[in-house]
Amino acid sequence: MISSESMDLYTDPKLFSGMDVYVVAGNPIAHSKSPQIHAQFALQSNQAMHYGSLQPALGAFTKAAQDFFAAGGKGMNVTVPFKLDAQAFAKVLTARAQLAGAVNTLWIQDEQIYGDNTDGAGLVRDLLAQGIALKGARILLLGAGGAARGVLGPLLEQSPKHLVIANRSNAKANELVKIFSELTQGANLESVTLDDLEDAGKTTPFDVVINATAAGLNNVSPISAKAAANIFVPSSFAYEMLYGKTTSFMQQAFQRGARVSDGLGMLVEQAADAFLIWRGVGLTSAIDPRVVLAKLRT
Numbered sequence: 001m002i003s004s005e006s007m008d009l010y011t012d013p014k015l016f017s018g019m020d021v022y023v024v025a026g027n028p029i030a031h032s033k034s035p036q037i038h039a040q041f042a043l044q045s046n047q048a049m050h051y052g053s054l055q056p057a058l059g060a061f062t063k064a065a066q067d068f069f070a071a072g073g074k075g076m077n078v079t080v081p082f083k084l085d086a087q088a089f090a091k092v093l094t095a096r097a098q099l100a101g102a103v104n105t106l107w108i109q110d111e112q113i114y115g116d117n118t119d120g121a122g123l124v125r126d127l128l129a130q131g132i133a134l135k136g137a138r139i140l141l142l143g144a145g146g147a148a149r150g151v152l153g154p155l156l157e158q159s160p161k162h163l164v165i166a167n168r169s170n171a172k173a174n175e176l177v178k179i180f181s182e183l184t185q186g187a188n189l190e191s192v193t194l195d196d197l198e199d200a201g202k203t204t205p206f207d208v209v210i211n212a213t214a215a216g217l218n219n220v221s222p223i224s225a226k227a228a229a230n231i232f233v234p235s236s237f238a239y240e241m242l243y244g245k246t247t248s249f250m251q252q253a254f255q256r257g258a259r260v261s262d263g264l265g266m267l268v269e270q271a272a273d274a275f276l277i278w279r280g281v282g283l284t285s286a287i288d289p290r291v292v293l294a295k296l297r298t
Contacts, residue, residue, distance in 0.1 A: 011052025013072035025054040026079035037271045045286035061085040075107040075278040090115025100150040105274040120154030122270025134158035140206040143213035144172035162188045197227035205233040216247035232256035268293045
């Protein structure tokens, strides 16, 4: 039985007879583009499904997720601040979810709740779709928190030549190097501090620079102007995981002649990965994430 309090939080699956129901859970959630994205995927592939939104109170994710799946919900995307809660909620984790240390996709199968993390796959697919070569590239990943950890595995699978994790302090970055050292596939994986990037004697330009910090939310950049001068050249590509605005980090890269991108494509591509997990990989050719992305940008 679903409580009225829970029904206020999300789309009740029992209200959509004959349709499979999915949601995105976060707090806040009103800004989420996931319902639009999945509605487009469903339309493209002719799927009878409804995708709604769920905003559990802080500390109430587990109860809300339990209620949703008990009512017949089929799957859930999870965003800030519940990705760690989702990992704890899932009974079976995929290998990439274990590596990422967080879950952004849940589904029920054989009465078990499964958890995966599609963020890294979404980032890689967006980069490749934009024509960015990752194999043999020098990649700089700014930040060592959950967003960085979530994309490290898929980035290393692309066999870059050199991947550097830069963080304010070395401890978290060093920890990531240890965790992912077995996945390097010959790549040179190392950590530095953000201050180290200001030393021109130690820092050379990168092919790809990815901002996995939340600095852009406060209209600041994680790197100084001096560091930007060292890491960006016109052939560089700067990727901002945030979307919806031009951040200070993007402006720094643009001023150095580098090509820039926000993270909207990553959002769409990770959603496509989740959609195919839920609805079946046989629909891969039926959906077109780049068409969906183009519609969101208009």
